Amino acid sequence: MPYKTFGFTPDQVLMRDSILKLMRDVLPERKLTELEAQAAYPLEAHQAMAAAGWLGLGLDEAWGGTRATQKDLAVFIEATSYHHCAVTSVYMTNVIYGGMYIQGIGSPEQQQRFLPALIQGKLKMAVAYSETQSGSDLAGIRTRAVREGDDYLITGQKVYITNAHVADHLIVVAKTSPEGGHKGMSLFIVDTKSPGLEIRPMNPMGRRMTLPNEVYFDNVRVPANCLLGGENQGWRKVMRGLNLERVLLAAASAGQCMKMVQVARDWAKERVAFGKRITEFQAISHKLADMQMLAETSRLHAYAAADLLDAGHDAVLETSMAKVVGSENCVKCADLGMQIMGGAGYMDGPMSRAYRDVRVGPIGGGSSEIMRNVIAKSMGV
């Protein structure tokens, strides 16, 4: 039992145990090290998740999916992240960022075309919002989509787009009206084989199995039936998904924290210095206690926010807090874990990998600063 399942339903416990077992079989430590060194996408894990039905979790039964509560999704994501954040990234980019948008705002034709194939692992998706000039300030994007007959022509540049290099389709946000701010934004489903579209993988500090990419659009022709959710409706649609995104990023952080606690504790219990196990030094046991508290706090925030969403609350305050607490606790846990393990932590392995992987948490998906702005606003200040 890697971590406690208090408050989980029997089905949620089963779900957690099943995905953990599947990933231990398909993506063992040896394979993780190999793929990480090659910066290779975990395709086998993607396909195994599809074959076991996990890529339908949260999507409608009509497309071959399984309906899920927000808590179910949080339980699932905590488990995938406990195994490795690359597994979470596979699920998030395809199902949460790709599938859920198409399910939520896509036309029946778009749903029929994309969702069964996505659930079966036959197509991969990624989401392209960020640009060099506008990350946090999404309303400032410059990529334009101009209507021409039955098509739109997209021109612009995106950056940091996770998994775009392996994706068959991108969900792209572009300006369709010269109106300022968020008013003229629209979403498109863009085939990555389209002429004029170029994708260049980037060289990140961590998470190297699920690379970020630069994406260039030079008059990319997109049929009008690939407009997702109506012209100039993009902003409202993006905002609608933020609570779920934040709660799942919080659950992901909880899983990563729990894994680091386990790695550091197991190693420290075996390590001997000055004739004693290092856990007998209070300086070490207190660091482990701090890691445990940071991890448990992340879990409590994530699951409380998920419960509120399931109860129908617009829990902006709670999902934002959960995102900050989880991602920042992860960074603290990585630092403590590294210190506990000394040189062994610094060398290639689960702790040094986690140390590099978790640092993006307070940056991506709404930075800690932006989240604190949202929290303060929710407090009426």
Ligand SMILES: Cc1cc2nc3c(=O)[nH]c(=O)nc-3n(C[C@H](O)[C@H](O)[C@H](O)COP(=O)(O)OP(=O)(O)OC[C@H]3O[C@@H](n4cnc5c(N)ncnc54)[C@H](O)[C@@H]3O)c2cc1C
């Ligand atoms: C590994 C990785 C993967 C990513 N994957 C994707 C993806 O798949 N798709 C996608 O679209 N994007 C992706 N992103 C982009 C990510 O969402 C942005 O990096 C994030 O939104 C921050 O934008 P920025 O990097 O441009 O920083 P900036 O917005 O330039 O911010 C720089 C600093 O200023 C602070 N700041 C900015 N505005 C304010 C403010 N109003 N108040 C206080 N502080 C502020 C920020 O918090 C930050 O500390 C990814 C990024 C990374 C690093």
